[in-house]
Amino acid sequence: MKRILLLCALVPFTFMTSAQNSRPNIIYILADDLGYGDVSALNKNSQIPTLHMDQLAREGMVFTDAHSSSAVCSPTRYGILTGRYNWRTRLQSGVLWSYDPPLIPESRTTVASLLKQSGYHTACIGKWHLGLGWQQGENGKVDFNKPILGGPTAIGFDYFYGITASLDIPPYFYIKNDRITATVIDSIKGATGKGFWRAGPIGNDFKHEEVLPQLTQKATDYIKEQAAGKQPFFLYYALPSPHTPILPAKEYSGRTHTNAYGDFVLMTDDMVGKVLQAVKEAGIENNTIIIFTSDNGCSPSADFKELKAAGHYPSYIFRGEKADIYEGGHHIPFIVKWPGKVKAGTTTATTICLTDFMATAAALTHRALKDNEGEDSYDLLPLLLQKGVYQRTYTIHHSIDGNFSIRNKNWKLEFAYGSGGWSAPREKAARTQQLPPVQLFDLAKDIAEKNNIAGKNQEIVKQLTHQMEIIINDGRSTPGAKQSNDVPVNYLKYR
Template identity: 30%
Template sequence: MRLLIMQPHGWSRSSRLSRRSFAGGVAGTAAAAGLGAGAPAHAAPGEGAASTAETAAQTGERPFAAARGRHARRPNILFILGDDLGWADLSSYGSPHIRTPHLDRLARQGVRFTDAYSGSATCSPTRFSLYTGRFPGRTKGGLAEPIADKSVGLDPNHPTLASLLRGAGYATALIGKWHCGYLPDYSPTRSGWDEFFGNFGGALEYYSKLGLGGEYDLYEGDAEYKDLRYYTRVLTERASAYVRRDHGGRPWLLNLNFTTPHWPWTADGDTEESAEIVRRIKAGQKGALWHQDGGSVEKYTEMVQDLDRSVGAVLDALRASGQERDTLVFFASDNGGERFSYNWPLSGNKGSLQEGGIRVPTIVRWPARIDGGQVSHEPVFTPDWTATLLEIGGARPDRAHPLDGTSLAPYLLKGEKPAERELFWRVRGERALRRGDWKYYRGKGGADQLFHLAEDRREQADRAAAEPRLLAELRRAWERTDEELLPYA
């Protein structure tokens, strides 16, 4: 078996892992188990920050042992989402021009997932899949792609990651973008979070806090909160204060949902551009916030690097609080990248079920239980993290609302290889299912396609004609799951 080991200065060949690496987390047996069915035991050419230099390190296997006595306390959970961040927008994922030292350091200290996916291809359905641990199509609100009005939202009676962890003794907070419904019927504080500070809608202008409909959209709890500073700064300050706070000995869950690098394309200090967008919004210009006539690769780079610094500031606050070792930090994007994102070598972007629309950068760090410098090739998606965090946090799922995700706790902490399963996606006009290295895909053109992702991550070599039986089998598997879900109106 081979395992990629992240080094402080890029990727290089390494000697055998240390005893400690085998003893904790995704090292040793877990790393070996991290390969999907039929996956190569090393990274494909082109993957990672230094694609031509990447090599695999020869390892053996050891039983998971030392970690059992290393820690017993339930962790705090810091779950960070970027917004419309592409799979290769971090330098540790291959970006040739964006520098993300703080997130790269987080990856070196934990596990970098190469085959991790969002629960859907747009904002709110993925958030539904995270908060409920279920396919978006299980609930009416999850059918909106994304939510754009006050008619639907996350049912306050539906159990959530926050409500279940709160029932198990966690303090809970959501800071940043909610996008799972609007007041008066829907709110994080109605769905299990003790505290909420952020925006309800899918996007807002970074300074004025005006949303897609021209409404003011910054709230503390259910009341408007005035702060006209750059939004990413405001969220970073709030999150840093939360992790430094004394929670009375209770473990805590903080969902930190940045809007960066979602449009409009304004970085900290772009007050003139902000003022022009605000002028257009107030003049009634529909779509002004989409900023179709603005932005650039350079501006997008600036925004991603600002996101990286902001995450770094929150992690610094966590370290200063003395809780770093006992906090599980998760970082990912809510879906694939948008206009200026760097997704190579993936095809497609946000809104599509091609790899570029749903494969996202994903990093997990928990110093007390998971050793750093690990890379996992296990196919995973958003609902899995719900199940994982509930198990790690000692909370039981609600039997009336069974999870669609699989807990990765046995994989991360004991090295148990997950059973082969199917990852399912559905959006209007597209369908996709992954089993092992095979992906079944039907786009808006209506043709069924089959791709072997270990050999063809770009989804250019359609194997449908060569593998008709497998294609039919995966299509039936997709249709069986689809039959369980709510139909689109």
């Protein structure tokens, strides 16, 4: 009889344990302006030994053809959290600034709200850069002491600790949930050089040099706290580095023999290592998915001339840089570790997009997406588990100027006279040079995008242009009912 009672008691425990194991913890680490060529596991000629990123690559799957949906910060972050292209919103070019309102409405499903509905505790730590609802005082000016509306905790995150935007964009505060942590507000002058930041309001507990380690400490503390409980968790850790201001701590200065940027990448890698160590020490390594990626390519603020002299190329073999429609703008590192599920040391050359996180999270939790959710998101599990077929056929890229390109297999059609961004030729110069209004590249033969073959392949140009129009007009690039874009979208407005 005692044996029967013992078995009955074990059944709920076994079921509960099985349920927990079927819902892995998810940690999404997003670097800021990290180039594909900065990761030594992806670039044998990298002059920066990224030991911890390399460890992830050895223990997980490397995606060698991963792309951010945009070549700059805010739009990419929108795509990651919503599974929808940013250009379907009001953000048709550029990024959000200091006091811009929230880009993600509270009515839209995000990865965080989806996972929260599935029983996850959800946290956002780090850089936000998706707009905040700052309230005004009676004098019509921003009252920093009032609750902040429309932030992370309004769209699915249970907990937020982070900064408003890039570390060079004011106001400079730590925000916990919906309030700043500062007790006194002052102002700070701008800084120049690699340590660039803009002048603006600053809290009395905020020092630019301390932000990266401070946020990492919050991330590791969160991991330890959540590991002690029974609820699965999702941590979106948006690093503020190696974006400007480039501020390597003293113990990293000079270690890479490249320049301050290289040393800052090394420091960033160490912060990734601290997260990996926290997971291991918490005993949750075998039931935690870790995703590591970057929001776009490397910025010219890194000083490419100095890095080249040291034999380092952040954009690897790709043309262009952050902001560009060329590969250097959006071809980014993407590594996934999931012990026991994703085979260690594997690589895939399949073209994916950061918008795919939404559909992947839905598949992990056995949640079917509605027609108005994740309209540009495809499930990555077939690639990760090496079972089934990944469904993406077309991928849309977007530059800081608002130029589009469409990718299908080896073909990439760019609707731009030039880079659509910061590298030469910029759009104005390219028009002056009377360069063609579209660029077509066969990336299988020309990954450096040197030879525009649009003139010799008009049928391919026509077919890809037609598909571009369908994806815009349907309000989605995935199968499902037609949806509406938030604003009219004109992919030819550059002409």
